[in-house]
Structure formats: structure tokens, C-alpha cells
């Protein structure tokens with residue numbers, strides 16, 4: 001299972017600092033949606049230039065203009081971009097067309113989708129390389145939140161999937177046991193006082 005570090009920070013400088021510390025322990029460097037909104041596509045170019053050996057993931061959360069948004073983001077250096085699963089099939093197909101043109105990939109983020117397993121199968125049929133079983137930061141803050149529903153949806157989907165929703169060193173083993181291809185960890189790494197040690201702890205919890 002690969003480990004993805006979601007950098008939900010607001011400046012390119014901070015992202016480069018976080019990436020430098022975590023890179024030895026992670027496979028995928030994610031530029032979070034707030035970072036891309038704050039700094040634009042130049043942040044993607046900067047992270048890819050600093051880490052050409054890593055998969056660079058741009059969490060666009062595209063809802064419309066799939067081909068255009070994906071095209072300019074791949075041109076900026078992204079290897080993977082996200083489109084929302086609640087978007088129309090034509091938006092997802094457009095992003096996949098851009099990915100095919102660039103030799104890159106589209107990940108469909110299932111945040112806000114009620115039947116994640118069913119939608120996962122549909123979007124993989126449209127050409128997504130994997131889906132993200134995702135509970136966002138706001139959902140994580142709600143009473144009673146747990147990763148369990150995401151893990152169950154991943155197991156039921158029977159397509160390649162990642163899990164994002166507060167994954168930590170304590171929960172990453174359960175993510176792996178559910179059959180995920182990628183574990184996504186954001187706040188468990190970037191909020192730690194020792195970013196490198198936090199990334200290393202999650203990496204070492206993956207069997």
C-alpha cells in the first residue's frame with residue numbers, strides 16, 4: 001500500500017518545507033485544495049520540480065470543466081488530479097481525456113456521495129485510476145465520526161481505492177487490511193511537531 005501525504009497548508013514555501021521533511025517516507029505528495037486555491041498552479045510546478053521522483057497529486061476537487069481544469073493542471077506538473085464523484089459523468093470523462101493526452105491519471109473523490117461503492121464502480125468504468133473514499137475535515141469534526149464507513153465502502157466497491165479522513169499511525173493498519181491501495185494522511189503529519197517522525201511512524205505501521 002502506498003502512502004500519500006496531503007499538504008493542507010496555504011503557502012508554497014510551507015508545502016516545500018513539509019514535502020522535504022516527509023518525502024523519504026511517502027510515495028505521493030498531495031497539494032491540498034486550500035493550497036491550490038491560495039497559490040495556484042505554480043505551487044504544483046514548484047513541488048514537482050523539487051520532487052521529480054514522487055507522484056504529485058493535485059486535489060482540485062473539480063466539479064465542472066473537467067477536461068480544461070485537468071489539462072492545465074497536468075501541464076503544470078501534476079501526475080494525478082481529483083474530480084468529484086458528485087460531478088456529472090461528462091466532467092469525469094473530460095478529465096480522463098486530458099489524462100490520456102498527458103499520460104497521467106484521474107482520481108475520483110467520493111466526498112459527499114451517499115453510495116460510494118456503487119459510484120466507485122461507475123467512475124472506474126469511465127477511466128478513473130482509483131477512487132478516494134473520503135470524509136473531509138468538516139465531516140471528521142462531526143460527533144460520532146469514524147473511518148469504518150469508508151473502509152466498508154472500499155471493501156464493497158471491488159475497485160482500486162484510497163482512504164482519506166483523518167488516517168493516522170493508529171488507523172493505517174486497518175486501512176491496509178480493508179484492501180486500500182493508498183492511505184492518505186494529512187493532519188496526522190502536517191500538524192505534528194516533528195513532521196518527519198510522524199510520516200515515518202505511519203510508514204512503519206504499514207506492513
Ligand SMILES: O=C([C@H](O)CO)[C@H](O)[C@H](O)COP(=O)(O)O
Nearest residue numbers: 006033136165166167185186187
Ligand atoms: O482532502 C482533504 C480535505 O478535503 C481538505 O483539503 C484532506 O487533504 C484529506 O481529508 C486528508 O487530510 P486528513 O483528513 O487531515 O488526513
